[in-house]
Amino acid sequence: MDIKKITPMTFSDSLFSLEGISKKTIEEHLKLYQGYVNKYNEINEKISKLTDEDYAGANQVFSKVRELKTELSFAWGGVINHEMYFSHLGHKKGTTGSEPSGDLLKQINNDFGSLERFKKDAKATGISARGWVWTAWNSREKRLFNYLGDSQNTFLVWKAKPILALDTYEHAYFIDYGANRSGYIDIFFKNLNWEAIEKNFSKAVNSCECKDCTNC
Numbered sequence: 001m002d003i004k005k006i007t008p009m010t011f012s013d014s015l016f017s018l019e020g021i022s023k024k025t026i027e028e029h030l031k032l033y034q035g036y037v038n039k040y041n042e043i044n045e046k047i048s049k050l051t052d053e054d055y056a057g058a059n060q061v062f063s064k065v066r067e068l069k070t071e072l073s074f075a076w077g078g079v080i081n082h083e084m085y086f087s088h089l090g091h092k093k094g095t096t097g098s099e100p101s102g103d104l105l106k107q108i109n110n111d112f113g114s115l116e117r118f119k120k121d122a123k124a125t126g127i128s129a130r131g132w133v134w135t136a137w138n139s140r141e142k143r144l145f146n147y148l149g150d151s152q153n154t155f156l157v158w159k160a161k162p163i164l165a166l167d168t169y170e171h172a173y174f175i176d177y178g179a180n181r182s183g184y185i186d187i188f189f190k191n192l193n194w195e196a197i198e199k200n201f202s203k204a205v206n207s208c209e210c211k212d213c214t215n216c
């Protein structure tokens, strides 16, 4: 069986000079990301080697199949969530940051009333989450929504494509903020590269090829 290994993404240098999120935090956080990549490859390899005996022993309480399939989605979530998180943090060289504009701002105003309320909703969702907040485009409802995720693999909200990912695990902020998650979320918003998020939004909106259907 041909199992392709995934490799870690490289991110912009601006990730290492954020306002209020230290280089040390990012370096440690990237080690965790690398760990998810490694484990994803390791689990895939093990799945490719499952024996007839392993398949016959499949069981919902405990079995090798259950363990590998559960942890595969956890590792994959850890990879994809962090790639989105790191990709939209850090401003372009020589700029002091941006705010959403154009179609994305219009959609935010439409679905949340204002940018301020969007941020308030995302922050409160982040304080309430045990892992992640994803602002996602719900293609059935045609709206943006801040979804709450308690784990790396609770991202499977059908018809919802994430455009912004906020990591609320303690490792994302404890070195710099201790238990002050609220302070971390405020600074997270200040460091966002909205141009990257606008690209994610545009891709999400245009990913359905049959625009007005209710099946995609």
Ligand code: FE
Pocket (backbone or CB within 6 Å): 029, 032, 082, 167, 169, 171, 172
């Ligand atoms: Fe993380």
